[in-house]
Amino acid sequence: MSQIKITNLQKSFGDFTAVKNSNLTINDKEFFVLLGPSGCGKTTTLRMIAGLELPTSGEIYLGEEEVGMLRASERDIAFVFQLFALYPHMNVRNNLSFPLKMQGYKRSDIKLRVEEAAKLLRIDHILNSNISSLSGGDRQRVALGRALVRRPKAFLMDEPLGTLDAEFRELMCLELKKLHLDIGATTVYVTHDQLEAMSLADRIAVMDGGEILQADEPNIIYNKPKTKFVASFIGSPGMNFFEIDEGISKDQSFVNIEGTKFNIPKQLEESKGNKNFFGIRPENLTLSNNEGLKGSVYGVEYLGSRKIITIKTSLGEIKVKTDISVNIKLKENVQVKPLNNNIIIFDGETDKSLNSEFIQ
Amino acid sequence: MDTSRSYLEPSSFSKKIAAAIIIIYTVITLIPISWMVMTSFKNVDSAISYPPEVLFEPSLEGYVNLFTNRSRQSPEYLDSLPPPKNWYEELVRSREMVITGPSKFLGRYSNSMIIGFGSTFASVFLGALAAYAFSRFRVPLKDDLLFFILSTRMFPPIAVAVPIFIMYRKLGLGDTHLGMIILYTVVNLSLAVWLLKGFMDEIPKEYEEAAMIDGYSRLQAFFKVVLPQAMTGIAATAIFCMIFSWNEYAFAVLLTQFNAQTAPPFIPTIIGEGGLDWPAIGAGTTLFLLPVMIFTIILRKHLLRGITFGAVRK
Numbered sequence: 001m002s003q004i005k006i007t008n009l010q011k012s013f014g015d016f017t018a019v020k021n022s023n024l025t026i027n028d029k030e031f032f033v034l035l036g037p038s039g040c041g042k043t044t045t046l047r048m049i050a051g052l053e054l055p056t057s058g059e060i061y062l063g064e065e066e067v068g069m070l071r072a073s074e075r076d077i078a079f080v081f082q083l084f085a086l087y088p089h090m091n092v093r094n095n096l097s098f099p100l101k102m103q104g105y106k107r108s109d110i111k112l113r114v115e116e117a118a119k120l121l122r123i124d125h126i127l128n129s130n131i132s133s134l135s136g137g138d139r140q141r142v143a144l145g146r147a148l149v150r151r152p153k154a155f156l157m158d159e160p161l162g163t164l165d166a167e168f169r170e171l172m173c174l175e176l177k178k179l180h181l182d183i184g185a186t187t188v189y190v191t192h193d194q195l196e197a198m199s200l201a202d203r204i205a206v207m208d209g210g211e212i213l214q215a216d217e218p219n220i221i222y223n224k225p226k227t228k229f230v231a232s233f234i235g236s237p238g239m240n241f242f243e244i245d246e247g248i249s250k251d252q253s254f255v256n257i258e259g260t261k262f263n264i265p266k267q268l269e270e271s272k273g274n275k276n277f278f279g280i281r282p283e284n285l286t287l288s289n290n291e292g293l294k295g296s297v298y299g300v301e302y303l304g305s306r307k308i309i310t311i312k313t314s315l316g317e318i319k320v321k322t323d324i325s326v327n328i329k330l331k332e333n334v335q336v337k338p339l340n341n342n343i344i345i346f347d348g349e350t351d352k353s354l355n356s357e358f359i360q
Numbered sequence: 361m362d363t364s365r366s367y368l369e370p371s372s373f374s375k376k377i378a379a380a381i382i383i384i385y386t387v388i389t390l391i392p393i394s395w396m397v398m399t400s401f402k403n404v405d406s407a408i409s410y411p412p413e414v415l416f417e418p419s420l421e422g423y424v425n426l427f428t429n430r431s432r433q434s435p436e437y438l439d440s441l442p443p444p445k446n447w448y449e450e451l452v453r454s455r456e457m458v459i460t461g462p463s464k465f466l467g468r469y470s471n472s473m474i475i476g477f478g479s480t481f482a483s484v485f486l487g488a489l490a491a492y493a494f495s496r497f498r499v500p501l502k503d504d505l506l507f508f509i510l511s512t513r514m515f516p517p518i519a520v521a522v523p524i525f526i527m528y529r530k531l532g533l534g535d536t537h538l539g540m541i542i543l544y545t546v547v548n549l550s551l552a553v554w555l556l557k558g559f560m561d562e563i564p565k566e567y568e569e570a571a572m573i574d575g576y577s578r579l580q581a582f583f584k585v586v587l588p589q590a591m592t593g594i595a596a597t598a599i600f601c602m603i604f605s606w607n608e609y610a611f612a613v614l615l616t617q618f619n620a621q622t623a624p625p626f627i628p629t630i631i632g633e634g635g636l637d638w639p640a641i642g643a644g645t646t647l648f649l650l651p652v653m654i655f656t657i658i659l660r661k662h663l664l665r666g667i668t669f670g671a672v673r674k
Contacts, residue, residue: 052569072572079573085566089588099574146574 002063002153002186003028004049009058011044018044020210022058026154026203029184031177033197036207037233042190043158045207049188050156051075062153073102078147080157084139086131092118092142093127099150117148120182136164140172144179154186161196173199194234198222206230223281223342224359228351231279231344237308237319240285241346242278247271248345248354255345258314260293264343265358275348282308282321284342287328292337293318297330311336393649400642404455407638421455422639424448426465426630426647430457465644468626473651474537475622476606479544483601484594486545487552488560492582494553495560496568506557509550517547518610525614535619543615544605551604552597559593560586595662599655606652623648 004026011019019041026032034042047053049060051072060068067075078099086095096114105113118124121141126134134142140160147155161169161176177200180187191197197204198218205215206229214226225231225239232238242257248271254263255278262278287309295313302324309320309328318336328334345354353359370378399407403419430452441458444450452459490509494502524543525534533539563586571581587594609624616622627644630637656663 050573052572071577072569073575073577077573079570081566081570083564083566085564085570087567087570087585087588098571102575102580146570150574 003061004154004186004188005061006045006049007059007061009045009048009060010056011041011048011053012056018210019048019055022210022212024205024212024215026186026188028186031180031187031189031200031202033201033204034188034190034207035194035197035204035234036192038192040207041210042192042207044210046156046158046188046190049154050077050079052079076150076152077154077156078150078152080143080147080155080160082159082162084143084160084163086139086142086146088131090131091127092123092129092131092134095131095142096127096145096149099146103150113149114145117145120148120179121145137168137172140164144176148183152185154188157187157189159191160189161193162191169196176200194236206233208233224353225279225344226353226359228277228279228346228353231346231353235281237282237321239279239281239344240318242315243348244276244278244345245274246276247274248276248347262338262343263341264345265341265356267345268355268357268360271345271347271354272349273347276354277346277348279344279346279353280338281342282319284339285318285320285336286339287320287322287326288335288337290335292335294333294335297328297332297334300328300330396642396649397646398642399638400646402639402642404637404639407642408636419451419639420448421451422637422641422643424451425637425640426643427463428452428459429461429463430455431460432457464621464626465623468621468623469647471537471616471620472606472622472624472648475540475544475620476602476651478537478541479548479605480598480601482541482545483548483552484556484598487549487556487597488587488590488594489582490549490553491556491560492586494557496565506554509553512547513550521611521614524611528615535616535621537620540612540616540620540622543611544601544608547608548601548604551600555597555600556590556593559590563589592662595659599659599663602655603652 004024006022006024009019009022009024010017022041022045034045036042044053048055048068049062051067051070051074055068058068059066062075062077072079087098090098093114096117097110100110100113114127115124118127121144123138123141123145126138131139131142143160161172164172173196180200189197189200201218203215203217204221206213206221208229214221214230216224216226221230222234225234228241232241244255244257246256248255248267250267250270252264252267254261256262257278264278283306293313293315295311295318297309298312298317299310301308301310305324307322307324307326309322309326311318311320311334313336320336342358344359345356346352347354398414398416400422401418401420402413402416403421406413406416406419407422428448433456435456438453438456438458441453444453449459493499494506499505528534528539528543531539533542567585567589568578568581571585572578576584607624608622612622613625616625623644627641627648630640630644
């Protein structure tokens with residue numbers, strides 16, 4: 001097992017730059033998730049770590065070794081594909097022993113290792129089955145098993161749960177997490193599903209447009225997003241933004257938005273321009289009878305334990321996550337105010353969060 | 361109204377019509393072939409009798425004549441010979457002839473085998489490699505190259521007979537097995553590349569990527585993972601290549617005389633030896649039919665899947 005480090009990694013396909021100047025350190029034994037919308041470069045980054053794509057520039061370190069230009073077969077990593085890519089002309093046992101055969105293990109060793117991995121993944125009863133007869137979940141387990149048997153330096157997974165149905169995905173998520181705890185392998189996992197990312201990751205890197213925007217623990221990514229994109233991409237629904245038509249100065253602790261005064265955490269940094277954004281998560285807003293922003297209820301979604309209320313105000317639509325007991329009807333006139341001071345000001349020019357007492 | 365059957369399923373009436381058409385077609389196609397097989401088992405007289413005999417006494421005379429050279433002798437000479445040693449000698453004597461040696465048929469037939477299977481293997485092997493490259497790599501001028509490859513099929517191959525004849529004479533490839541294998545391979549290659557590229561495109565590249573991650577080189581991954589999955593396409597392509605090189609007549613007449621002559625130019629020469637020996641011709645063509653038939657039957661499961669492959673995405 002090893003640390004993975006990428007420095008100034010860049011990948012272009014003709015005129016299109018898929019990955020821009022990325023730097024990242026993935027710690028040993030860490031479960032690291034690359035999260036982003038499709039086309040953000042997360043899979044390309046993963047494929048470069050695997051050696052399936054060669055970087056245009058930059059370095060990739062696997063442990064101490066620089067592997068950027070090595071072939072995939074020379075890197076000692078395992079890769080789990082979204083479509084599993086199990087060899088359909090071999091049965092489960094042969095699929096699992098395929099990587100070991102190349103490394104010249106003795107027949108008896110191969111058997112031992114395959115059975116050990118099969119036991120761990122609870123697929124020992126289907127070792128002699130054909131791939132085509134397996135269910136999605138079993139295929140997933142076999143794909144993981146094929147990665148496991150080699151005991152590689154790192155596991156790379158490209159949306160491995162993407163093709164499973166929702167219920168099963170949750171189960172496999174738990175199994176993956178448990179497996180990771182059991183074997184403690186450095187894992188890089190690519191997904192566009194934030195729930196998957198949140199529940200699996202030790203750390204998450206959010207990518208967009210080929211850039212890594214923020215790499216942090218899930219709760220920091222959620223509560224203290226460094227850019228406006230991260231704030232809106234993470235969370236369901238994403239963060240609410242109100243435009244502020246004025247510059248933010250140092251030590252400022254309130255803003256005026258269309259005549260309404262809002263307290264904000266004490267700012268430690270001034271903004272670059274005169275257009276900035278006030279960001280607040282839906283659960284940090286509350287309904288009020290006498291103060292705050294006026295608006296009318298536009299939509300109510302029930303989420304079991306919580307309710308998401310969409311309110312149309314002069315600042316646009318605002319989403320508020322409230323307790324299920326809040327009784328409210330469509331078109332009702334309400335007022336909205338922040339529940340606490342978990343507010344982030346985003347610089348309108350850089351889209352980055354301004355340092356404050358809440359976020360630094 | 362009968363609602364028990366699916367809306368999309370053909371009615372039993374149209375199924376019967378379809379079956380009838382297929383049966384009629386099969387019978388029409390099979391008549392010449394069965395006539396050929398029957399002729400091969402007739403003797404010379406019943407083969408040319410009029411009206412034609414449908415029921416006849418089977419004889420192996422055609423096959424004996426196909427495999428032997430014979431000469432006609434006077435009855436006195438035949439009487440002076442020791443009694444025939446085996447059934448086919450007896451059969452030939454009854455026609456007032458003696459066997460002077462084996463005919464060239466077996467040699468021509470094995471030439472056909474060597475050249476047919478050799479060129480089929482070469483076309484499929486080279487075609488698979490080229491198709492894989494076209495399917496997976498960013499080849500410069502890919503579309504132009506593919507068109508260029510296809511363009512070799514836009515004229516009948518015999519159109520280039522004269523330049524090839526001259527080239528082969530200069531290169532010493534005329535009347536050699538190697539020369540014929542190269543020629544048929546070149547003609548078949550364009551078909552093989554195009555057919556196989558379609559199949560390769562259908563195989564997700566993740567398979568060989570998985571194999572490469574598992575420690576195999578690209579070439580090893582190609583042989584161990586891609587080729588087994590392209591079996592359907594390979595079988596279909598092999599059949600098409602085999603049929604062409606097995607049946608090819610014009611180049612075989614032009615370029616081969618002794619060493620590498622294949623069966624197609626040889627079989628008509630039987631006609632010339634001592635009148636029209638229809639049973640021998642029938643025997644020759646029947647035997648000539650067998651390898652392609654067996655080859656196709658062995659691969660037919662793949663062939664059907666091969667032709668419909670890729671029509672519906674899995």
